[in-house]
Amino acid sequence: MLNKLTLQNNEKEQIKILRECFVRKRNELSNRITKSLLSMAFENRFTLHPRRLKELGLEETKNYQEFLTHLNIDKAKQIGRGHALEGLGVKPLLSIGNILRDSMICELEPQYSTILKLSEKLLDTYLSSYLLGFMTSREDQTLKEQEQIRKALSTALEQQRRELFIKNHAIHTYVNGIMLTNLEGSITYVNPAFLKMWCYDSTEEVFHIEIIRFLGADFNELMNVLKTTGGWQNEFTAHRRDGSSFELNISASLIKDDSNEPIGVMASFIDSTERKRLEAQFRQAQKMEALGQLAGGIVHDFNNLLQVITGYTSLEMMNAPRESDRYNNLMQIKVATERGKGLTEQLRFFTRQDTGKARTICLNDVVNETYNLLKRTFQPETQIRLTLDKDLRSVKADPSQMSQLLMNLCVNARDAMIMNKDAMKASRPRKTEENILTIETYNKDIDKTLAQLYLNAKPGKYICVKVSDTGIGMRPEVIERLFEPFFTTKSEKSGIGLGLAVVYGIVRNHNGFFDVQSTLGEGSSFEIFLPIFEEPAKKQVEEQHKPSLTHGKGAVLIVDDDSQMRELAVTTLKQCGYHTIVAEDGVEALSMYKKSKAEIDLVILDIIMPKMGGWECFRKLKELDPDIKVLIMTGYTTDGSVDDFLKEGAEDVILKPFDLETFTNMVNRVLKA
Amino acid sequence: MSPEDKVRNIADASKPNAGRIYDYFLGGNHNFEIDRQAAQPVLQASPFLPSLLKMIRWFLGEATRRLCEERYTKFLDFASGLPTVDHIHQVAPKGTKVIYSDIDPVTVAYANDIIGNNPNVRYVHCDAGKPEDLLNSGVIEELFGKDRKIAIGFNGIAWFLPDEPIDHYMDVMYEWAEKGSKLFTCDANSTGLSENAKTIMNQYAKFGQPFYPRTMEKLQELVKPWSVTEPGFMHLEKWMDMENIVTQETQDAWSWGGIYGVFLTK
Structure with missing residues (x-):
């Protein structure tokens, strides 16, 4: 139900006169209000456009005329509310009221003196209702906007909390080790990856350890570098709690507050052992590639030379008396050239780009044959152990090359265990006195992740033959040069350094790859991976030779x-x-x-x-x-x-x-x- | 500043914030006491500033009214701020489709609150310097269909962006819009800008919003390949048929060319 103003009987007559009076003043009133509103345009809120002010003058006049007709107080309130929402300022509002008052009370002609009281009453009712609606709306608007900013505040805080949680979670679950310290060098946080990397069970244990152990450098030096360059890096061989070593790569930076002032240090730890190993392998592969090309060229030219020497030597021998010194000398040349041919034959293995007479074989057969031979030729003090996978998959390989590969590895393994045994014992004690040569075979699936760990490895199904010994092990610098032709640690009489070069050539020519692990005083192991070869059964029958x-x-x-x-x-x-x-x-x-x-x-x-x-x-x-x-x-x-x-x-x-x-x-x- | 930092900044009631101070100058309630205090020295040095900012806002309403009169029914607006009662969809005739955008995620969130489920209005997040993010999103086709002859708002943002993103914005929008599309913008003419004004701008920049004043010649160069629509670059009061009070005040105080608006056409 509408809230309407009730008039007394005499007022009902008077209002008719008042309306007539208003109609006469309407245009003038409208112009005055518009002019006033435009002059106070900047007193309104930004939301009230100046163009609207021109409409508002006329609208205000109409509104009051309507009030004089219907005496609707609620409508007056609504008008006030609407103008507040639009952004009408208090000063312009009061100016509208003043113009209405001036026009309807102060400037009323004498003949309308009888309606003065009523005009005053109506105007007061209208303006007070209008003002009430305006103020209520302004209050609502202010409260609503403040509520909005409170909501913004709480959303922002929630977002901040979530962001903090994500950041914390990210640091906590980061795969690399993270350490936070204060400016004095005290550790304040380490993530689980850090604990795992260094073999600690809890953060509390870490807090009691001198930071230099983890950084490999003095904290003050680190701070000096950080202050000048903003970043610090270090690489060193670190030692875990259990004594084992690993290659460590550290990056550190300053943590700063909102005012850009340092408040601590964040260090990131990466175990670079595998990366370094791969880099070394890659370097070695490049070196071997270059050596292979070089050796290939030499073999070709050298064989030609040997052929000429052999040919002319044979011709000369035919003309020389059998028992003469000349014949004997020529024989020496021939024997030497034959030995030279032997060497180039082995070098050819290293450089050869084919797999010889490759066919589908089970490497266990080759291992068994080699084993039979080894057990008869090796000294009894060398124990040979076989661990063969009876379900070993087939490979496509030249059996004689495979046999040579195994023999070369086994002979090296034996030599590592017994060669110069006494001398080695004196300088580098071995973990075990037993000479155990182990040959293992097994299937191995190499996935993408594993493939990244080995040089030249591609994901796929492989078989692996592993030859391990309990020998003296090898120093890193020896491992680096292991497969180079003519590199040997044996005495001149025992070897010329082609055994592992041949192994390298055979493995590469069979699209395989290898891994060498060695620990001084404990032994070495060579893992040879060869891709499996699965012939479709039917085809095998058809093509069976x-x-x-x-x-x-x-x-x-x-x-x-x-x-x-x-x-x-x-x-x-x-x-x-x-x-x-x-x-x-x-x-x-x-x-x-x-x-x-x-x-x-x-x-x-x-x-x-x-x-x-x-x-x-x-x-x-x-x-x-x-x-x-x-x-x-x-x-x-x-x-x-x-x-x-x-x-x-x-x-x-x-x-x-x-x-x-x-x-x-x-x-x-x-x-x- | 990342969106997260911006949110944190807006919500941090312990430090004055440029956005909230701007709101205070406009007469809004989205500000804290610390902002009102921080605004006082600026207000004392430049008492005309609130009027200036209101005029910039009114230019948006003016442009909307003019473009609606020219029968543009689709509006794409950048750096929109909160879509209050004076905004495009409130001023334009019923049925006009409007896509608003803003870089501030809090504004985007509350703008969507205000708009509610109005089927003709969308409000999305977008950096005005990278309009392609919005153009490549599905919202354009969803609301505008295939129509690309539209009215584009780039109001009250130019002085907050360096030259390069403005140049980029104009190129991208020109490439994207259909012939006949119109773009309205306004900028300050920094020619002769006084040291006093620079100090005030630097002071404001400390609250997190740097200014990039430029000459009118520079803006004319940046808006290419858009064509300037007659009557060209005009002070804002002229566009709204108001007396030239504020610009004169600012020119007297800051010795610059004041703020002018322009309509561009493809």
Whole structure:
């Protein structure tokens, strides 16, 4: 219900006159109000546009005229409220009231004196209601705006709290170590990554430790640098609580307050051990690449030179009397060039860009063969342990290269354990006195993260063969040069420094990668990773190579202590039409040859055997029958004895592991010769 | 200053804040006693300042009225401040679509409170120096559809930005807007600016809002490739048909060219 002003009876008549009077004054009144409002434009709030003031003059006049008609007090209040919301200032408002009062009371013509009282009453009611609405609205508006800023304040505080929480959480969960200190160098905070990095269980433990231990430098020096440059960095080998060491990279900066005044220091700790290792590996790979290219060029040119030297030496030897000094001298040149050829052959391994005769193999087979050979050739004091994964996946590799790779690693491992043992003991005590050589194989999936840890590694499925020893270990500077051709720590007689260069070449040529770990006094381990090779089963059947064996005739005496090897040779040769006889060692072979000399056309002789080895057996067989045909069959030799067999009249040498085609072809060729 | 720092700054009642002092000069209630105290020396040195700031605000209303009369029905406004009763969507005829923007997240939050669920109005966060952030957002197409012939507000912000972002803003907006679009802006003419005025500006800058006064020639260069619409650069009172009181006062006190507004067209 509207709040209306009630008039007395006599006033009802008077108001009609008042309205008439107002209508006459309306235009003048409107102009006066507009003019006044425009002159006070800046007294209003910014929200009230000057253009609106022109409308407001007329509007105010209409409003009062409406009031005179309806006497609606609430409407007057509403008008006041509306103007307050628009931004009408108090001064302009009062000026509107004054103009109305002047016009309707002070400037009223004498004939309207009877309505003066009523005019005064109505004007007071109108203006007081108008003012009440205005003031209430202004108050509401002020309260609303202040509420808004309170809300802004609380939102900002909430946001600040959230921001602080995020920052705290970020520091707390940051993967690198974070340390905060005050300006005196006392630690005030460390994050969990810091505790883990340094092997501490709680922050309280850290607070009691001298800061120099963590910074690797004096705190005052750090502050001096920070004050001048704003940043400080340090790299050093740090020691954890448990005594282990790691490479540390620290960056520190000043923490400043709002006035840009320093209030503390924040230091970030990064364990750079892996990064440094990778950098070293990368440098080494670049070096090896360069060495490989260099070696490749040398091998080519050097072989040409050797060929010329050998050729002319042979020509000269043909013209020289056999027993003459000249002949002997030429022979020395020839022997030297042959040794030179041997060296270039090994260097070729290092530089070769192909994988030899690669085929799908299980590396466990190669490890087993190598193991059989090692246990016979290594001193008994070297224990050889095998830990082979029976589910090892296949790789595509040249078995003979794999065999050489393993042999080179194992021989090095053995040498690390027994070479100059006494001298090493005196200078660098070993953790264990036992010589344990371990060969392990296992499958390994290399993901993106792991791949980053190894040089040349790509994510994928690999097999790994790991050769570990309990030797004296290697110094970092030795590890750095480990794979360089002709780099050796052995005596001149024991090695020329090509063993690991060959390993490097073989691994790279098989798209593999490796990792070397060594601790002085504890031993070394070489992990060789080779990508697995999975042939689709069907395709494998289709493409399976059917061996084409060479058939022939004759009787063959097979001498080998390995029963499986004997059996394989017998089966194969029988299949090809040969008659076979077997002997387990040299003694038995001699005995059988003596008995059946006329029937035996060829002896296939293993070198390393119990009771009587191949060499002794070979000499004695030759004594019995200088024309005897002997084919030497061996797994591996490092001492050049194979050449000696050939020099002494052996027909040929076949290296294990061999394929049966080569084997039967060679037997046939030797028998036909 | 990052948005977080700005929020912290606005809410920090222990230190005077440039935004809150500006509000006080305009006669608002979004300020604290510390702001009112900090404003006094500035007011004493330059008593005309509140009137000057009001005129800048009124130029927005003036521009809106003029552009609405020219039948522009879509407005894109930068550095809008709080959309109070005098703002575009209040002044423009019903159905006019308006996108407001401001760099201050608190203003954006409360502006959205004020607007409520008005289907023709949006209020988003945007740095006026990087208009592409707003142009590339989905809000434009959502409210304006494919129409790019629009009215653009860049009012009361130019002196708070260095030359480079203004140059960037004008280029980006020109590239984006359709032919026939209009842009209104105002700036101060710093030619001959007195040392006294510079001191006052530096004093205000300490509260977190630096000034970048420039000559009219410089602004004319920066607004290119937009074309200046007749009658060109005019003092704000002229645009609103008011007596030339405030500009004269400021020119007398600061020896500069006063504040002028301009309409630009593509």
